[in-house]
Amino acid sequence: MSHAPVMPVEAPAVLEWPEAVKAEVAEAISHYPVKRSAVLPLLWIAQRTWGWLPPAAMQLVARTLELNEPEVFGVATFYTMFNLQPVGRHHLQVCMTLSCSLMGADRLFKHLEHKLGIGHGETTADGRFTLRRVECLAACGGGPCMQVGLDYYEDLDETKVDAILEKLK
Amino acid sequence: MSRGLLLFKDIDTPGLTGIETYRKLGGYESLAGTLGHKTPDECIEIVKSSGLRGRGGAGFPTGLKWSFVPKNSPKPKYIVCNADESEPGTFKDRELMVLNPHLLVEGMILSGYAIGANAGYIYFRGEFAYVQAIVDKAIAEARAAGLLGDNVFGSGFPFELYTHLGAGAYICGEETALLSSLEGYRGQPRLKPPFPAVEGLYACPTVVNNVETIMNVPHILKNGGQWYKQWGTEKSCGTKVLSVSGPVKRPGNYEIPLGLPLRTLIESPEYCGGMRDGLKVKGVIPGGSSVPVIPASQIDAGLDYESMNAVGTFLGSGGVIVIDDQTCMVDALWNLIRFYRHESCGKCTPCREGTYWMGEILERLEKGEGREGDVDLLLDVANNIFGKSFCALGDAAAMPVQGMLKHFREEFEYHVKHKRCMVNRRRQAVMEVTA
Ligand SMILES: Cc1cc2nc3c(=O)[nH]c(=O)nc-3n(C[C@H](O)[C@H](O)[C@H](O)COP(=O)(O)O)c2cc1C
Ligand code: SF4
Ligand code: FES
Numbered sequence: 001m002s003h004a005p006v007m008p009v010e011a012p013a014v015l016e017w018p019e020a021v022k023a024e025v026a027e028a029i030s031h032y033p034v035k036r037s038a039v040l041p042l043l044w045i046a047q048r049t050w051g052w053l054p055p056a057a058m059q060l061v062a063r064t065l066e067l068n069e070p071e072v073f074g075v076a077t078f079y080t081m082f083n084l085q086p087v088g089r090h091h092l093q094v095c096m097t098l099s100c101s102l103m104g105a106d107r108l109f110k111h112l113e114h115k116l117g118i119g120h121g122e123t124t125a126d127g128r129f130t131l132r133r134v135e136c137l138a139a140c141g142g143g144p145c146m147q148v149g150l151d152y153y154e155d156l157d158e159t160k161v162d163a164i165l166e167k168l169k
Numbered sequence: 170m171s172r173g174l175l176l177f178k179d180i181d182t183p184g185l186t187g188i189e190t191y192r193k194l195g196g197y198e199s200l201a202g203t204l205g206h207k208t209p210d211e212c213i214e215i216v217k218s219s220g221l222r223g224r225g226g227a228g229f230p231t232g233l234k235w236s237f238v239p240k241n242s243p244k245p246k247y248i249v250c251n252a253d254e255s256e257p258g259t260f261k262d263r264e265l266m267v268l269n270p271h272l273l274v275e276g277m278i279l280s281g282y283a284i285g286a287n288a289g290y291i292y293f294r295g296e297f298a299y300v301q302a303i304v305d306k307a308i309a310e311a312r313a314a315g316l317l318g319d320n321v322f323g324s325g326f327p328f329e330l331y332t333h334l335g336a337g338a339y340i341c342g343e344e345t346a347l348l349s350s351l352e353g354y355r356g357q358p359r360l361k362p363p364f365p366a367v368e369g370l371y372a373c374p375t376v377v378n379n380v381e382t383i384m385n386v387p388h389i390l391k392n393g394g395q396w397y398k399q400w401g402t403e404k405s406c407g408t409k410v411l412s413v414s415g416p417v418k419r420p421g422n423y424e425i426p427l428g429l430p431l432r433t434l435i436e437s438p439e440y441c442g443g444m445r446d447g448l449k450v451k452g453v454i455p456g457g458s459s460v461p462v463i464p465a466s467q468i469d470a471g472l473d474y475e476s477m478n479a480v481g482t483f484l485g486s487g488g489v490i491v492i493d494d495q496t497c498m499v500d501a502l503w504n505l506i507r508f509y510r511h512e513s514c515g516k517c518t519p520c521r522e523g524t525y526w527m528g529e530i531l532e533r534l535e536k537g538e539g540r541e542g543d544v545d546l547l548l549d550v551a552n553n554i555f556g557k558s559f560c561a562l563g564d565a566a567a568m569p570v571q572g573m574l575k576h577f578r579e580e581f582e583y584h585v586k587h588k589r590c591m592v593n594r595r596r597q598a599v600m601e602v603t604a
Contacts, residue, residue, distance in 0.1 A: 031331040031333075032331075033245075033371060034352065034353070034371060036352065036353035036354075037333075037351060037352055037353045038353065039353040040333070040334060040335065040336055040350070040353065041333070041334065043336070044298075044334060044336070065353075067353075074355060075353065075354065075355055078338065078355040078356060079295065079335070079336035079337045079338050079356070080336070080337035080338065081295040081296070081336040081337035082336055082337075096504075097257045097458070097504065097505075097508055098257060098258070098454075098458060098490060098501060098504045098505055098508075099257065099258055099414035099415055099490050101501075101504050101595060102414075102415050102416060102490075102492065102493070102496060102501075102595065103414075103415070103416065104595075104598060106595060106596075106598070106599045107595075107598045107599045107601070107602055110599055110602045111602050114602065135257070135339065135508050135511060135512065136255065136256075136257035136258070136458075136508070137296055138254045138255065138259060138260045138262075138263050138294070138296070138297075139260055139263070140257065140258050140259070140260050140412065140414035140420075140488065140490070141260055141412055141413060141414045141420035141421045141422065142260075142420075143414060143420075147296055150298050150299045151299070152299075
């Protein structure tokens with residue numbers, strides 16, 4: 001699995017779309033009769049490009065779509081999947097909702113906390129993992145489960161999760 | 170072995186995500202047989218006659234919803250597919266789309282044709298980025314084959330289909346919030362009426378349908394309304410995909426004829442095969458986390474809209490959460506209310522404040538700090554959210570509380586009196602982790 005390089009907290013004050021994503025940005029905008037609709041797609045492209053959404057990235061989205069910055073900021077903060085702070089290279093999102101909880105999610109989460117030495121919302125010192133409790137991932141029949149980047153991991157237990165962490169460098 | 174009657178019948182065929190295999194199995198025949206052969210009105214009549222009802226939760230008759238779209242409006246019309254799948258306990262749309270994306274594409278073109286739309290959007294929850302990629306690939310294949318674009322199948326009907334990725338918010342599954350989100354606003358619900366069929370996306374007539382609903386459309390238009398009624402009951406026609414989770418032997422998606430007894434789904438070796446580890450059923454939440462729980466004594470009820478209503482609950486989205494006898498209901502309900510508290514969009518007071526207070530009371534109860542009168546207070550808060558909130562999320566947060574207190578009140582009273590759970594295997598398991 002590939003992962004985006006994570007931009008450091010001291011992000012530049014002004015960002016521009018890199019050449020490599022310009023076509024994707026234009027394509028996204030072309031899907032809607034109203035430019036504003038492209039705000040989520042553009043925020044996603046920005047997050048993929050820089051690993052998180054520094055203020056300069058939100059300003060760039062606002063400039064591109066001719067919106068006010070606070071509007072884009074208001075949208076970005078409404079949703080849980082936009083990272084307004086840098087996250088680790090691997091973002092472990094463990095489902096804690098009922099079906100997964102019935103199958104041992106709480107125990108699994110505690111195991112991860114112990115193993116990584118971090119709690120909910122924290123990142124390991126080496127920047128490798130961020131750990132987070134999340135709500136239902138629509139994989140309830142495979143609980144407990146977690147999402148890391150784009151990938152789903154289901155039917156987890158302590159042994160399986162340890163093996164997965166090994167592979168995520 | 171086939172895993173289902175209709176939508177799951179061929180779903181495990183290798184290569185089905187590719188257009189060639191899909192076509193070999195009869196895919197896009199419905200589109201070919203409809204465009205240029207049936208009028209949009211005829212399509213609506215066929216869907217009406219099938220008795221198909223929305224599979225996203227509310228069970229509203231699909232053909233009737235389509236008929237609300239004004240025919241002579243000068244505005245463009247839109248068909249929007251709700252692929253947000255965010256109701257806890259529900260995971261059917263994900264599997265349907267991952268394994269058979271072309272059926273969704275075909276269904277979207279046909280549904281668009283029926284309501285007079287020339288553009289469609291599929292709205293995925295943010296976690297489904299990889300599912301979006303699978304559907305995007307199917308869309309690209311369909312476009313290359315001339316099934317999308319200015320002239321679908323050479324019929325003169327133009328239709329474009331796009332996908333849109335949300336970013337984490339349960340409320341965006343509610344159709345008006347979904348439309349706000351798709352327009353680039355915060356995903357907050359809008360007042361109904363006007364209903365989306367009249368004023369939806371960009372204030373234009375819009376139909377929003379669930380993935381499973383849309384996937385039934387090609388089959389129904391190809392085979393007829395009467396044919397679809399070979400499954401189901403008189404008022405709950407056809408098949409339904411149920412997502413079963415919790416400690417059953419074989420959790421997963423099962424496509425059943427509507428009306429199948431819940432007990433058969435849980436116990437039969439053909440389906441879930443009973444409970445694991447010697448556990449027994451204590452209660453079942455049959456239609457996603459938002460519907461009231463029913464006790465084990467009622468699981469002979471049929472899985473159809475009417476029979477579920479008769480036992481005080483709903484078929485909802487078909488997310489069947491099986492709760493075992495070693496689970497504490499106070500703990501289970503607290504878990505669910507944390508979800509609603511987290512997902513309340515904050516627009517209206519009863520839901521925003523009510524979910525907060527229900528969470529506080531449940532936390533007290535679960536931690537053994539419950540006070541005399543807390544159980545009544547909890548019910549009072551739920552009753553004051555129910556029917557008094559801006560959108561259906563409020564009701565969705567109140568119904569789990571009302572259901573639990575109707576059937577399992579003694580467990581809540583026990584917490585007040587004894588300051589602990591009657592049973593709680595989940596908590597015990599957590600306490601075992603030390604290293
Ligand atoms: C809080 C809330 C969440 C919802 N989530 C979903 C969802 O994830 N998927 C879905 O299809 N419908 C969901 N719905 C129902 C939709 O509002 C709408 O009724 C449905 O998409 C209509 O499609 P259908 O008639 O085909 O079922 C939700 C409703 C509410 C109130
Ligand atoms: S009921 Fe809840 S989710 Fe719906 S508008 Fe009110 S606060 Fe928002
Ligand atoms: S409850 Fe964990 S994926 Fe649904």
